[in-house]
Amino acid sequence: MKFRNLLPFLNKFRRSNGDIHVPESLEIATNVSIVARERGKKVAERSSHNIVVNNGRTWLRDLVASVSYPADYWTTMDTDPSAASNVLPASDFRPRFIGFGVGGALQGVTEPGPGSFTEVTTVRGLENPVTIEAGKVLHQINPQPLNDVNYYPDAFSIRFRSVITEQQISFVGSVSNSEHVFNTSVPLSEIGLFSSEAVTPVNPHVDDDYDEPEDIVQPPNVANVVKGFLAYNTFSTIVKTPLIQLEVVWEWRF
Secondary structure: OOHHHHHHHHHOOEOOOOOEOOOOOOOOEEEEEEEEEEOOEEEEEEEEEOEEOHHHHHHHHHHOOEEEOOOOHHHHHHHOHHHHHOOEEOOOOOEEEEEEEOOOOOOOOOOOOOOOOOOOOOOOOOOOEEOOEOOEOOEEOOOOOOOOOOOOOOOOEEEEEEEEOOOOOOOOOOEEOOOOEOOOOEEEEEEEEEEHHHOOEOOOOOOOOOOOHHHEOOOOOHHHHOOOEEEEEEEEEEEEOOOEEEEEEEEEEO
16 A cells, blocks of 8 residues: 555544544454356356344354353462363354355345345344255355464454355255245355354264264254354355355454
């Protein structure tokens, strides 16, 4: 940035006495990028801001809170430094899934037509979610290995990544929450980010760690995905077919 272009920016933070004051408030900027590729060639891209919904804001609050500490915390610390992590957090959930839908106000296809959902904090789930695979409306994001710049581009950002394959979403029998059967041509127009709270185990009494994708079963029902809903984005329609692969990058900056 040239110096003459920097002055108007700095003047926004100038006090009446001439001092420069930059506010130290913590804000979360979130962006979503969706790239559609056909046989490796980019055919569509949607990049925009999105909204952290009220449920996501409550989750952030709980993420930094601890509801209890060991009774002998300080005494134990003298002999066992690992006791520092021996606390009960208010939330153990972490971002883990994305889900797509055909709702939202930017839907541009006649059937199902534009929805009513916009990017406001009061949104409680996808308006009209679609199945990723038979019986599942959520898709697991990649883990985020520490020090990998693909996930940590700088000291204050995290990127959640996932790929929807050609075979997913656009398959025979693909259905939306409104029970519209799209089969192999699905007009996507909304996406949500969900925490691990949205998991429904196949058999919670046998397998309760949910480490494998086959442990995750979600019927296409809005009521079943409201739990764990963190952020929401609407975008102009991308028609998903069996030739299209989707690459999703959801970035949070603090």
